[in-house]
Amino acid sequence: MTFNPNLILPEIYQFLVIAALFIQSIGSAKMREKVGLWLPIACALGVVVAVVSVGQQGLVFWKSYQVDHLSQFFKAAIAIGFFVTVLNATRQPTLDKEKTTDYFLFLALSAWGLMILASAVELITMYLALELSSYSLYALVAVRAKSKDAAEAGIKYILFGAVATALALYGFSYILAGMHTTYLAELVKGDWSFAASPMAVTGMALFLAGMFYKLALFPFHFWCPDVYEGASNETAAFIATLPKLGAIVILIRLATMFKPGYDITTMLAVLGALSMTFGNLAALVQTDVKRILGYSSVAHAGYIMIGLVAGTAEGLAAASFYALAYVAMNLTCFWVVSRVAVDGRNLKLKDLDGLHKRAPVLAFSLAVGAFALVGLPPMAGFMGKLFLFSAGWNHGYNWLIIIAGLNTAISIYYYLGLVRHAYTKDAEDDVPLPDTSSFSLVGAGLLSVLVLALGLMPAGVFDLALNAGGSLLP
Amino acid sequence: MNSSLGNWFETQRTKNLATWKWAFIVFLVVLVVLNFFIHPHHPEYVLDKYTGFWAIFALVVSVGMVFMMKVIVQPFLVGPEEDDGN
Amino acid sequence: MEINGFLHPAVAFIALAMALPFFRGEHWKWLLLVPPVIAIVVVFTATMGEFGVIPYLGNTLILGRVDKLSLVFANVFAIQSLIGMIYALHMKDKAHHASAALYVAGSFGCVFAGDYLTLFIFWELMAVASTFLVWLHRTKTSSAAGYRYFLFHMLGGLFLLGGLLLRYHEIGTFAFLPVDPASVQYYDWLILIGFCVNAAVVPLHAWLPDAYPEATIPGAVFMCAFTTKTAVYVLARGFSGVYILAVAGTFMAVYGVLYASMENNARRILSYHIVSQVGYMVAGIGIGTALCLNGAVAHAYAHILYKGLLFMSVGTILYAVGTADLDKLGGLVGKLPWLVILYMVGAVSISGMPFFNGFISKTMTITGAAESHNMWIAIGLEIAAVGTFLSVGIKLPYFAFFNKPAKPGLKLNPIPKNMYVAMAISAILCFAQGVYPQMLYSLLPFPVEYTPYTPWHLLQSAMLLAFTGAGFWIMRKIIVPHHGRNLDFDKLxxxxxxxxxxxxxxxxxxxxxxxxxxxxxxxxxxxxxxxxxxxxxxxxxxxxxxxxxxxxxxxxxxxxxxxxxxxxxxxxxxxxxxxxxxxxxxxxxx
CATH class of the missing domain: 1.20.5 (Single alpha-helices involved in coiled-coils or other helix-helix interfaces)
Structure with missing residues (x-):
């Protein structure tokens, strides 16, 4: 068999990590606690492996699994995100010691599922990968030191996800009936206007619902604020960032079928507009920091739609770049949140008061992350939005871009609110001090640098993304 | 050293003044005598070739200048000094 | 040794001026000597050529035009800046040092400027910086005098600016090139007027005896050297052979000595003598032959050295006694003998006594005038020579040092050693150049075919000087200085x-x-x-x-x-x- 294992090197490595965690989880009690040191190093190696494999190309596993620039770009992004979230989660006050290995095992499984999702080019494979990553997360949401809210959040996540994936399967059946194939390579050749194949189009719309649920796009977003609030800060950091990458890569693969003017594309655009508007408006009145970040995820999902409806390689590249930038910005904010909440509590806005005096580095990183999410230069968010808007203009959805601009203006209010509390207010005396160890500060600093670097020197990364998009839409 | 040199000068200025004056007059005479023997190669002015021209020139000009300026001109031109008592 | 490339000495002086406010402690004064040393090194190792050519708005600015003419002036500027800085070492006023440094930088810039625009910038820098040297004396009269000085120099600068802009408008270039004496245009006249203000040509001269006696003691040493000699340089560069300068120069030479013989303030006497000596140079430039130009340049070189020495010694008297008015001085030879000796070196140099550098330079100009058949000019310059020796060589020292015993109980301020060192260096240079004229002649722009030490020259100078002395002796009671200020063009x-x-x-x-x-x-x-x-x-x-x-x-x-x-x-x-x-x-x- 002429199978080249180099093609799936990141997945194999991640699987080895899972295997090691599994073995450790069935070991003695003492063994189960010792995850803190070797796992981050292994994840760092995983990042290296993923980055090194960026150039691989191939179509394996009976044409259901494609390794190309797009998939490798996203696998590298997933590996980086996984590394940061693992680092973040090694200091988790709400995690019972005996559950540590299990926790990371599921985290690694979820990331593995997302990596497989990045390369899946056949609908059932996509579905399976999606389910793998989702199930692993269902368990993690509820792991929060006997918190009733966490359990409730977990239930909501499971049931909502169940409905969404049920819809997806239903749609899948329609697609199979309508197009007689589940391979993307063949599906793109079909005619996707409603007049020509109404069943397949309906099926696709339903299948997409599953993806939208993962992405937290309106109206499939309702779980998002509640789950973020209920889960522990570190788990929320993972949920807020990595699954979105998986959803976006699927949407990018499917976007090749969405020419501007099709109903499906218009639907994407409408959902995007509603998502960004609703997300930003709802975030205006929140007082819980993670809920703010949750609604902001909803809004950003809307922004990414702009890239998908453009129908050009630049649009897809912009969407990929924005996904990466979004992960970086969000991880920065969640890192600060996790470090400020030393007892693992949910942070309200007034818990951020006086951060600039107590932990100036953390306050600065928060500011960088918040302003990046707004889209101010020189941060990554500005570059991402710039690429999105310029790729999407004059492709028939200019109204969407105008709405995005208005929404950016609205979003300034609540992001600035974070910074306002951190910088202009003074803390109460009885609020516990944030974590200012070197671990925390170095991490915050490096993440800020990443956000700034993506904003100041996006060319290299964007070229990678352009390669990725170009491989789909020449 | 300063004071000893200064004292020497003072001595010359006061006690030996007459000696210095006579030495000067002798020097003047020597110069005029030399002028009989040493002439310019090509006279710069018509009058250059005459012996003693420069001696008379210098004498006349210096006396005349002082006379003209101090006696005739300055009384018209002088005004109060603009000092501030320094 | 020749180093390729060229470090503009003005850079070192500007850097010193900018860095001065940051110096702390006590030993910063030694840093004052660094830019002059750098300048001397640059001057002695520079290669000829054009450096610092900067294209600007369609024209080229040439910051470093190095040829024999500019190098000889830069040479003496560098040496005099070192002497001046040594003389000023005792001053604690940093503003003074900064002003002096900027002033010197301005003159270096003017000397090396290859185009009018650069020249103008450094010209104005010189004017502003030297005004501060007057103001920093901090008396009531010096404030007023400095203000008049500044206004007048601004006026001169405006003439220069107007002339160079009109010239640019007519011929399209800023290049600083000689004017054809046969066809002097109206814009050239304007530029000439601007230059003549700085050269103290009569009737534009009155700022000089007005302001120089009011400057600080080291400030006057700087000012006497640089402003007028920069003007001489630019006249030599641009207007050699324009005959009206010859007439104006002779007039200046005589006018200066006539006024000096009336004056009372020692520094004002020396100021009028600047007017007179510059007259020699201007006359030489106006005649324009190689010998006359050489003479003018040589005279400028020697003049800087001995005039600096004279101002330094009179300044030292001012420092020690508290006044420079001749009617208040007297009999200082007993108290300050070395000072008297150093002064006399300067005095005999300016008079053209053999074995000092005035002899080898002044006579060159006069000979050149006579040889080019400008008899009246030569005679005028000889009259001025008589007058020079009369007032600087005899009158001033007589009334300051010799004529009567010093006032009993005269208290002298102790004189800092650096003043003596500076004066000694000047005196040695004056003497050295006098006995070894090749030291100066090798720097001159044209080849020198003049031998100063012939028996006739020696005899003629000796007769001139000795009989002037006799004339003084005859008139010694009439020439007594009176207290008062003479009317001059500044009132106009x-x-x-x-x-x-x-x-x-x-x-x-x-x-x-x-x-x-x-x-x-x-x-x-x-x-x-x-x-x-x-x-x-x-x-x-x-x-x-x-x-x-x-x-x-x-x-x-x-x-x-x-x-x-x-x-x-x-x-x-x-x-x-x-x-x-x-x-x-x-x-x-x-």
């Missing part, structure tokens, strides 16, 4: 200034008062009413809209957030309902 300048101001001020003041009333009644009230109106509009109109929009948006958000009830069944129901609505609308309307 002041009259013109005051008349101009009153002619202009009254009508303008009247118009201004009318305008003020209009402004107050109409303009100001109108402005305040408008301001009140826009403030009301801003508060009631704009803020309402903006704040209202913000509140509305937030309330919409609050209402929208109510959808998040927290109940799963609501979520699922809403999801399906909204999704179906959207899908339906899109398909229906699409």
């Amino acid at each position: 300048y002041r009259l013109i200034g005051r008349t101009g101001i009153s002619l202009v001020c009254r009508p303008i003041a009247w118009a201004d008062s009318v305008w003020t009333t209009v402004y107050r009644v109409v303009g100001l009230k109108g402005l305040m009413d408008f301001a009140a109106g826009s403030s009301w509009f801003d508060r009631k109109g704009i803020d309402t809209v903006v704040d209202g929009t913000a509140y509305t948006v937030r309330d919409i958000g609050r209402t929208g957030a109510k959808m998040q009830t927290g109940r799963l069944q609501d979520y699922l129901g809403l999801t399906v309902f909204i999704a179906l609505c959207i899908f339906g609308l899109v398909w229906y309307l699409g």
Whole structure:
């Protein structure tokens, strides 16, 4: 068999990590606690492996699994995100010691599922990968030191996800009936206007619902604020960032079928507009920091739609770049949140008061992350939005871009609110001090640098993304 | 050293003044005598070739200048000094 | 040794001036000697050529035109800047040192400038910096004198600017090249007037005896060397052979000595002698033959050295005794013998006594004048030579040092050693160049075919000087200096200034008062009413809209957030309902 294992090197490595965690989880009690040191190093190696494999190309596993620039770009992004979230989660006050290995095992499984999702080019494979990553997360949401809210959040996540994936399967059946194939390579050749194949189009719309649920796009977003609030800060950091990458890569693969003017594309655009508007408006009145970040995820999902409806390689590249930038910005904010909440509590806005005096580095990183999410230069968010808007203009959805601009203006209010509390207010005396160890500060600093670097020197990364998009839409 | 040199000068200025004056007059005479023997190669002015021209020139000009300026001109031109008592 | 490339000495001086405010402690004064040393090294190792060529707005600026003419001036500027800095080492006033450094930088810049624009910039720098050297003396008369000095030099600078701009307009270039004496244009005349202000050509000279006696003691040493000699350089570069300069120069030479023989303040006597000596140089430039130009340049070189020495010694007297007025001095030889010796070195140099550097330079010019058949000019210059020795060589030292015993109980301020060192260096150089003239002649722009030490030259100089001395002795009772200030052209300048101001001020003041009333009644009230109106509009109109929009948006958000009830069944129901609505609308309307 002429199978080249180099093609799936990141997945194999991640699987080895899972295997090691599994073995450790069935070991003695003492063994189960010792995850803190070797796992981050292994994840760092995983990042290296993923980055090194960026150039691989191939179509394996009976044409259901494609390794190309797009998939490798996203696998590298997933590996980086996984590394940061693992680092973040090694200091988790709400995690019972005996559950540590299990926790990371599921985290690694979820990331593995997302990596497989990045390369899946056949609908059932996509579905399976999606389910793998989702199930692993269902368990993690509820792991929060006997918190009733966490359990409730977990239930909501499971049931909502169940409905969404049920819809997806239903749609899948329609697609199979309508197009007689589940391979993307063949599906793109079909005619996707409603007049020509109404069943397949309906099926696709339903299948997409599953993806939208993962992405937290309106109206499939309702779980998002509640789950973020209920889960522990570190788990929320993972949920807020990595699954979105998986959803976006699927949407990018499917976007090749969405020419501007099709109903499906218009639907994407409408959902995007509603998502960004609703997300930003709802975030205006929140007082819980993670809920703010949750609604902001909803809004950003809307922004990414702009890239998908453009129908050009630049649009897809912009969407990929924005996904990466979004992960970086969000991880920065969640890192600060996790470090400020030393007892693992949910942070309200007034818990951020006086951060600039107590932990100036953390306050600065928060500011960088918040302003990046707004889209101010020189941060990554500005570059991402710039690429999105310029790729999407004059492709028939200019109204969407105008709405995005208005929404950016609205979003300034609540992001600035974070910074306002951190910088202009003074803390109460009885609020516990944030974590200012070197671990925390170095991490915050490096993440800020990443956000700034993506904003100041996006060319290299964007070229990678352009390669990725170009491989789909020449 | 300063004071000893200064004292020497003072001595010359006061006690030996007459000696210095006579030495000067002798020097003047020597110069005029030399002028009989040493002439310019090509006279710069018509009058250059005459012996003693420069001696008379210098004498006349210096006396005349002082006379003209101090006696005739300055009384018209002088005004109060603009000092501030320094 | 020749180093390729060229470090403009002005850079070192400007750097010193800028760095001075940052010096702390006690030993910064030794850093003052660094830029002059750098300048000396540069001057002795420079290669000829054009350096620092900068294209600017379509023209080229040449910052470093190095040829024999500019190098000889730069040579003596560098040496004199070192001497001057040594002389000024005792001053603690950093502003003074900075002004002097900038002033020297300006003159280096002018000497090396290859185009008029660069020249003008450094010209103005010199004017401003030297004004501070006058003002920093900090007396009432020096403030007024400095102000007049500044105004007059600005006027000269304006003439220069006007001339060079008109020249650019006519011929399209800023290049600093010689003027053809046969066809001097109107813009060349304007430039010439500007140069003549700095060269103290009569009747534009009165700023010199007005301001130099009022400058600080080391400041006057700097000023006597640089302003006028820079002017001589630019005249030599640009206007050699323009005959009217020869006439003007001779007139200056005689005028200066005539006034000097009347004067009372020692520094004013020396100032008039600057006018006179520069007259020699200007006359030489005006005649324009190689011998005369060589003479003018050599005279400039020697003049800087001995005039610096003279100002230094008189300045030292001022420092020690507290006055430079001859009627208040007397008999200092007993107290300050070394000073007297050093002064006399300078005095005999300026008079052209053999074995000192005045002899090898002054006679060159006079010979050149005579050889080119300008008899009256030569005679005029000889008259000036007599007068020079009369007042500087005899009158000043006689009344300051010799004529009567010193006042009993005269208290002298102790003289800092650096002053003596500086004067000694100057004196040694004057003497060395006198006995070894090749030291100076090798620097001159044209080949030198003049031998100063012939028996006739020696005899003629000796006769001239000795019989002048005899004349002084005869008139010694009449030439006694009286206290008072002589009328010179500066009174005319002041009259013109005051008349101009009153002619202009009254009508303008009247118009201004009318305008003020209009402004107050109409303009100001109108402005305040408008301001009140826009403030009301801003508060009631704009803020309402903006704040209202913000509140509305937030309330919409609050209402929208109510959808998040927290109940799963609501979520699922809403999801399906909204999704179906959207899908339906899109398909229906699409």
